[in-house]
Amino acid sequence: MASSTTPQPITLKFQNVVRVAGETIEGSVDLNVALAQEDHIQQLRIKFRGAITTKITIQDAQTSTTHIETIPLIHSDLSLWKQGAAFPDAGSHILVCPFRFKLSENLPPSFHCSGHSATGATISYSLEVVGDRLGLFRPNERLRRIISVVPAASQSQLLVNESLRQGWIGQWKDTKQDIKLRRGILGHYSHAYVTLWIPDLASFPISTPIPFSFHIVTETKVIDRSDRPEDKHGKPLFPAPPTSSTQLTQVLRRQTEVRVRDIIRYEEDTFDLQGTRNLGDAAQLRGVDAVVDELQWIPKEGKDRGVWRRGAHFNSTLSFPFAPTVRTKTLDWLYVLQFVVPFPGIGNDLKLEFPIHLGPGSPCPPSPNGMHGLSSRTYAEVLPAGPPPMLDLPPSYWAGDDHDWDDEKQ
Incomplete structure (x- = not known):
């Protein structure tokens, strides 16, 4: 050579x-x-x-x-x-x-x-x-x-891009998900709720930091008011919300439809965002603000029975350096943003999915x-x-x- x-x-x-x-x-x-x-x-x-x-x-x-x-x-x-x-x-x-x-x-x-x-x-x-x-x-x-x-990018897409870069002050939309949990196969259920807030846009420009807020709330099973919110070892009663961004993961999933004349097949790819699936690792690149709510007692069955409620908020940005969403004669694809909040026990991971349309930004x-x-x-x-x-x-x-x-x- x-x-x-x-x-x-x-x-x-x-x-x-x-x-x-x-x-x-x-x-x-x-x-x-x-x-x-x-x-x-x-x-x-x-x-x-x-x-x-x-x-x-x-x-x-x-x-x-x-x-x-x-x-x-x-x-x-x-x-x-x-x-x-x-x-x-x-x-x-x-x-x-x-x-x-x-x-x-x-x-x-x-x-x-x-x-x-x-x-x-x-x-x-x-x-x-x-x-x-x-x-x-x-x-x-x-x-x-x-x-x-x-x-x-069109002129309206460029204006959106610039608004995001300067600090979004427009409308937000929320997506919610909840799950019933228990540590074993028997016993009463606890609950977890998540809400994602993201700018209310029909399309998000690629390779532009997109701000988001992720709120997690957990409620213990119904217990007596006299029961403490911690177990005998001093650990929070199940389920405790994550208090660190290192406990959360996020990925972008792409669903592709491939056509050759009258034959159709589907492919799915999963992408790590900012080089990692761990929101905590991404925090090192863009920063994650974490706020833990004060513990609350919520009556459920009279004043002496209820649940302990805990909450945590995470605020950061995500960027998507991927091909804008397009539909062609033989090929098209869609994106879904997925957050995962893990909890102990089988099948207790709470997943929130948000379909996201990507558009050009230049x-x-x-x-x-x-x-x-x-x-x-x-x-x-x-x-x-x-x-x-x-x-x-x-x-x-x-x-x-x-x-x-x-x-x-x-």
Whole structure:
């Protein structure tokens, strides 16, 4: 294998950032003309491809059949150079070949899922530079760059994004869940209640801190007023609410529907938020405010019978660096935010689920000035806050294994 410092005939210069649908993207290819002549390169082209690819494998006792459907999204080609058509400046072997592509405004976001049941889907985009060689036994020189794309946010979505970043002062909505608990298979039930407060929005911008408040209330089984709220060992009577964020977990679940013509399959993925399922670990990144309520006696069966009520509040933020919720002809997905409050005993974990729609959070940048508009400026000068944050995509997306272009061998 050649050393990375060995001169190459083709070098692609293109900023490795997330691109926004509707954006005009540009870069350049440096062609070492002397090496190109030695390698018998006759022509230099660049291809920009995008596609939705869905795959479903059906297995029975004897056979396995894989069904694949590909819907092209982008299919652009540019000729950058032909032998004898252009030469480097005197004293140089390098010819700079600029290129420019305009992204459609309705492109879906980059996406990847691959399940254990041989079902998979990807929305993928790539640039590929091709150096054409003459002759059957001289394969073309190829250089591929996988890129990611997100939809552009509307003006109303940008206003919501900015409101969240400055500190949400709008309306909130709540989601509630409760459970009856007991430590063993016999005995009276205790109760636990949870309430999630989150901004009252139809869609939440990706990669933006979303504030939330999580309130947990527990009530013991009905006991005599004379019974203390602690057992003989000084521990709170069952069930005691968590008083530390390290006792709570949260995940984001994605439910994907994959279609290949009339065949439909479903996949589910679970993502850790901020690199962990433990809200306490996430607290180290964004902070969690925890407040424990004062113990309360609540009469239930007359003034001498009742329950001890305890409560705890947790306030923090969560961020979702995942593909915005989209529906396409062959692929769509939904997200569900799930909190889990564990209690001792079998089946006593209290789960609260909140369907969450994710939307884009970045504007489409203005078109660059001239073919070399980005070569002398950083991307941060094009967008007010720089490029969109990178999406959380698996290594298999960047490897390009699922790209299935119809002209791959051309």
